[in-house]
Amino acid sequence: MPDRGELLTCTGLWKxxxxxxxxxxxxxLAAGEVHALVGENGAGKSTLARIIAGITRxxxxxxxxxxxxxxxxxxxxxxxxxxxxxxxxxNLIANLTVAENIYLDQLPSHFGVVDYxxxxxNAREQMQRVGLGHIAPNRPVHTLGVGQQQLVEVAAGLxxxxxxxxxxxxxxxxxxxxxxxxxxxxxxxRADGVGILYISHRLEETQRIADRITVLRDGAVVGTRPVDDxxxxxxxxxxxxxxxxxxxxxxxxxxxxxxxxxxxxxxGQTVRDVSFxxxxxxxxxxxxxxxxxxxxxxxxxxxxxxxxxxDIYLGSSPAPARIRSPRDAxxxxxxxxxxxxxxxxxxxxxxxxVNATLARLGAVARFGQWLDPARERTAAxxxxxxxxxxxxxxxxxxxxxxxxNQQKVVLARWxxxxxxxxxxDEPTRGIDVGAKFEIYRLLGELSEQGKAVVVASSDLxxxxxxxxxxxxxxxxxxxxxxxxxxxxxxxxxxxxxxEHMGAATA
Amino acid sequence: MSNPTERQxxxxxxxxxxxGMAVVIVALIVVFSLLARNFFQAAxxxxxxxEIPDRVIVAVGMTFVLIIAGIDLSVGSVxxxxxxxxxxxxxxxxxxxxxxxxxxxxxxxxxxxxxxxxSVGWRIPSFIVTLGMLEVARGAAYLVTGSxxxxxxxxxxxxxxxxxxxxxxxxxxxxxxxxxxxxxxxxTVFGRHLIAIGTNExxxxxxxxxxxxxxxxxxxxxGLLTALAxxxxxxxxxxxxxxxxxxFELEAIAAVVIGGTSLMGGRGSVVRSFxxxxxxxxxSSGLNQLGAQEPTKRVITGAVIVAAVIADHYRxxxxxxxxx
Numbered sequence: 001m002p003d004r005g006e007l008l009t010c011t012g013l014w015k016x017x018x019x020x021x022x023x024x025x026x027x028x029l030a031a032g033e034v035h036a037l038v039g040e041n042g043a044g045k046s047t048l049a050r051i052i053a054g055i056t057r058x059x060x061x062x063x064x065x066x067x068x069x070x071x072x073x074x075x076x077x078x079x080x081x082x083x084x085x086x087x088x089x090x091n092l093i094a095n096l097t098v099a100e101n102i103y104l105d106q107l108p109s110h111f112g113v114v115d116y117x118x119x120x121x122n123a124r125e126q127m128q129r130v131g132l133g134h135i136a137p138n139r140p141v142h143t144l145g146v147g148q149q150q151l152v153e154v155a156a157g158l159x160x161x162x163x164x165x166x167x168x169x170x171x172x173x174x175x176x177x178x179x180x181x182x183x184x185x186x187x188x189x190r191a192d193g194v195g196i197l198y199i200s201h202r203l204e205e206t207q208r209i210a211d212r213i214t215v216l217r218d219g220a221v222v223g224t225r226p227v228d229d230x231x232x233x234x235x236x237x238x239x240x241x242x243x244x245x246x247x248x249x250x251x252x253x254x255x256x257x258x259x260x261x262x263x264x265x266x267x268g269q270t271v272r273d274v275s276f277x278x279x280x281x282x283x284x285x286x287x288x289x290x291x292x293x294x295x296x297x298x299x300x301x302x303x304x305x306x307x308x309x310x311d312i313y314l315g316s317s318p319a320p321a322r323i324r325s326p327r328d329a330x331x332x333x334x335x336x337x338x339x340x341x342x343x344x345x346x347x348x349x350x351x352x353x354v355n356a357t358l359a360r361l362g363a364v365a366r367f368g369q370w371l372d373p374a375r376e377r378t379a380a381x382x383x384x385x386x387x388x389x390x391x392x393x394x395x396x397x398x399x400x401x402x403x404x405n406q407q408k409v410v411l412a413r414w415x416x417x418x419x420x421x422x423x424x425d426e427p428t429r430g431i432d433v434g435a436k437f438e439i440y441r442l443l444g445e446l447s448e449q450g451k452a453v454v455v456a457s458s459d460l461x462x463x464x465x466x467x468x469x470x471x472x473x474x475x476x477x478x479x480x481x482x483x484x485x486x487x488x489x490x491x492x493x494x495x496x497x498x499e500h501m502g503a504a505t506a
Numbered sequence: 507m508s509n510p511t512e513r514q515x516x517x518x519x520x521x522x523x524x525x526g527m528a529v530v531i532v533a534l535i536v537v538f539s540l541l542a543r544n545f546f547q548a549a550x551x552x553x554x555x556x557e558i559p560d561r562v563i564v565a566v567g568m569t570f571v572l573i574i575a576g577i578d579l580s581v582g583s584v585x586x587x588x589x590x591x592x593x594x595x596x597x598x599x600x601x602x603x604x605x606x607x608x609x610x611x612x613x614x615x616x617x618x619x620x621x622x623x624x625s626v627g628w629r630i631p632s633f634i635v636t637l638g639m640l641e642v643a644r645g646a647a648y649l650v651t652g653s654x655x656x657x658x659x660x661x662x663x664x665x666x667x668x669x670x671x672x673x674x675x676x677x678x679x680x681x682x683x684x685x686x687x688x689x690x691x692x693x694t695v696f697g698r699h700l701i702a703i704g705t706n707e708x709x710x711x712x713x714x715x716x717x718x719x720x721x722x723x724x725x726x727x728x729g730l731l732t733a734l735a736x737x738x739x740x741x742x743x744x745x746x747x748x749x750x751x752x753x754f755e756l757e758a759i760a761a762v763v764i765g766g767t768s769l770m771g772g773r774g775s776v777v778r779s780f781x782x783x784x785x786x787x788x789x790s791s792g793l794n795q796l797g798a799q800e801p802t803k804r805v806i807t808g809a810v811i812v813a814a815v816i817a818d819h820y821r822x823x824x825x826x827x828x829x830x
Contacts, residue, residue: 304712330714344712347705349772358702359713361695371693413713 404435575771593746618729704771
């Protein structure tokens, strides 16, 4: 690593949303250094990137850029200081062309009229650098594949003069040859003295291109090491080595008959030949990195997305269940608590009562059609009580409740429907610690009642605490399944990375 | 819940729901009575009661469509084509009333079904689909009537002239439809599903309820009610005019929106839509008696519509604030 002095320093950064996501984080980055930032989902990598890029502001702590205090007020402000970020989520405008997207904030123009000749010439140059030379600069971005779109994003990032470039999971959707081109560009920038903060799950990549690596865990820095001094196994251990003492493990209980069996489930590239079974009274965890196909698996089982192949068997029935829509799934006793409860679960402006009874209004209606307000109020009050939803009354709009109480309302809807198989997708995302434990308790009660529960979560600690078994997904495949007692965080993390590591060794 | 303190807010909310509009209606009557010497007379209110039934019936259908976050721009034209079929059946082919009315209703139902099937089946915004139907149905109305007003005469006038308890049959029919519509909306599983769909369609789908047949049913209901309004409209004029109902869609949307129904879906009330129709009718009648010309009337009516929506915005904000 050429020593050209510190470019960026972060000291004592704190940031919390529902709970702290960054705790006293310090980091230094030299000019001409590629610094890898790794950690589990939710370890705080993206939050740190967003702070440096001026998108979020820390609650405590300070940044310096080239020796001077640096407190960007916005992303545009950070860019004026030469700090650019290529985000994980695509930031492109689908209907505009590749060239327009690359130069959106500095379109060459004469008296307000865009100079397309110059624009396309400049864009072509940038595109060649990232291996998009074969694509016309005037193609609308939405006609490109996801990998190519990501390269457009990278090209946009590279096209500006910058001193510090943050790449957040830039290779997630790229093919091997595209990755090589990206690495060549990173090497060029590095030689020019640009500091690069490289965030990735793919440890084999960080080993190849990074000078130093910093591991984040639960919002705190575990350590920063020169890449040459540290093995992959060590990094994995640094990522997961946590203190389990603050979550009491669930008690062993007897399981009933098989409730749900999934065989050969496929959906596009996101779910590839997934098979598993859950028994009554069992809690099965679905672990895996972001984008490993957990959500997609649950949605395909539930009929929310069409599946390409695969059969679902319910209970003791020898014939596969016919599930082609959520309606079919719910009628056969399957419930899905979606990952995004505000967009896909709740009727936010409406009362707790309305949300809780939605899936089974027939039960509070005469002749199955005429709502009986008294019966509905009683049912809603009972659900609010049973789940400990904290609200003034069941007439309160759900939008005014806290995240944890909103999640309880979603849960109430499915309890009222009396489903036998419950699929939970990120049940505690964005929920404070106290409410998390209440959700865990409710999950435990449900399994004691003989319900089969599948929980997909990016919080491994959570799965370790509440599950009987954990199935680990990696790049759409079910990589391994562990029983309670057989698992360790290292084993699970290795399984989660298995498809990515395999690609590197192959 | 038997606890009476829990019921109180619902009562109060209902009062607040209608009180504001009732105050506006009373205020309009007072103002016009003071300004126009002849306004406060039985004749004025009889005229209003005669004029609004078709508008009220259309507004009920429109309320349902807006609640599922849709819109139906074709109601004016559908009213014309169903009326045209009614006129053709009776004036050209001499069908009895008992056959002509079902034919008219079938046409409205079919138009609504076409709106619903296309917008639900291909996921095309109902704004576009019903804009197309606005043209199609209007054209069809001209074709059916040969672009001429079909005079039917007394055989259809019996509908408008019949009276129930001293009120005209169309007026009673409109009130009954308002009551039934409000009941369906607030007290049936179907109505609850519609409110839920208008609030968050994906959440409803993922709760195991298929929104598509329900949305289709709403467009069919709107078409059917529009055809019923056509029967009332045709009977009042004793003839079927292919130009009937021009601009009806905007008037209906205005009335429904004055009633506080959200164009974004999920929120609305049939009774309030009815009161919205009444407000527009009183305004129009009062301005007439003041001798206002058509252009002035339109300027004032337009301003009132926007003012009502602004007022509703504040009412809604106050309402949601007082709840927590």
